[in-house]
Amino acid sequence: MRSNMKILVIRFSSMGDIIYTTPVVRCIKKQVPNAEVHFLTKPVFKYIYDNNPYVDKLLLLKPSLSDTINEIKAEKYDHIVDLHNNLRTAIIKLRTGIKATTYKKQPIRKWLSLKFKLRLVAPTHLVDRYLEAAKPLGVNNDGKPIDYYIKAEHKLSKLLPQSHQNGYIAFVIGATHFTKRMPNEKIISICKQLKLPVVLLGGNDVKANGDIVALAIGANIYNACGLTSLDESVYLVSKAESIIGFDTGLTHIAEAFNKPIVSVWGGTVPELLGVQPYMVKDVLVAGIRLDCRPCSKFGLEKCPLGHFKCMNDMPEDNIISFVNR
The missing domain is CATH 3.40.50.2000 (Glycogen Phosphorylase B;)
Structure with missing residues (x-):
C-alpha cells in the first residue's frame, strides 16, 4: 500500500x-x-x-x-x-x-x-x-495570490521602445466580447491623462483598436497588441508599474504579480462570477450601477439596449488618480 x-x-x-x-x-x-x-x-x-x-x-x-x-x-x-x-x-x-x-x-x-x-x-x-x-x-486557504510562471527569459529592450523601458503602465485592451471592452475614445481620454508611458496589450483582434489609440496620442503609447506572445505579454504585465484591464484572462493573470490593478467592468460584474482581483493589495474595481447591468455572465457582442452606458458613462477621474499616484 x-x-x-x-x-x-x-x-x-x-x-x-x-x-x-x-x-x-x-x-x-x-x-x-x-x-x-x-x-x-x-x-x-x-x-x-x-x-x-x-x-x-x-x-x-x-x-x-x-x-x-x-x-x-x-x-x-x-x-x-x-x-x-x-x-x-x-x-x-x-x-x-x-x-x-x-x-x-x-x-x-x-x-x-x-x-x-x-x-x-x-x-x-x-x-x-x-x-x-x-x-x-484537510486543505485551508493559505492567503496567498494565484500562481503564474513565465515560461522564458525576456528583456524589455527587445519588447519595448527605449521611451517605455524606464517605467510604464500596462493597459490590457483586449477581451473576448464587445461589452467587456471600453470604446477607443474612452481609452484615448484616459491615456492622455496618465503620467507614465502606456503599453497596450491584447491579441490581433484588438490590434486595429490599439493603432487608433496610438495614432491619437503619439509617442507616449506603444501598441503591442498582436505583436507579443502571451508569455511576452505576461512578462510585460509583470514589469509594469500598474495595470489597467478589463474582464479578461491577461488581467486575471496580472494578479499573480501583486501590482496595482484597475479592474474595469462593463456589462459583466465580478460579484456574480466571484472573480474580482484576488489577494492583490492595491486594487480599484471600476464599474457603475445601472438597472440593466449585468446584461450577461460572460459578455455579449453588442449592448442589448444600444446605449452601452456601462462603459460610455464610466467615470475616468478615479481610474486616472489611482494610476497617477
Missing part, C-alpha cells in the same frame, strides 16, 4: 477560471502529506500550468472522453477534486468510481441574479468556492 495520496484536480476551461484553480493546487500539494497532484484540462490551456512546481503531472483532455477516462483509471487516483462540475466531469466520476468532491456552481441562483437583477449569490471569490471542494482533504 502506497504512503502518498494521489489526487486529480479537474478544470477544463476557461483561462480565468483555470487561473483561479492555482491556489487550490498549491494548497493541496503543500498541505496534504506526500500528495501527488495531477491536473486535467483542455490542451489549449496547458500553458497555464507549464512550469508550475505544485503539479506533478498534467493530463490533457482527449477528443474521446472514453480515452480520458481510461487514462484516469490507469493512474489509480485516491481522490478527484472536480472544479468544473459539468456533464463530462459527472461521467468521469461515475465511470471511474473514484471518491470525489465537487465545486458548487449555483447555476440557478446565478441565472436568477442575472435575469432579475437580484443579489442571490454571495460575493465569495471563486478561489474560496473552489477551496470548499478541497476542504475534505
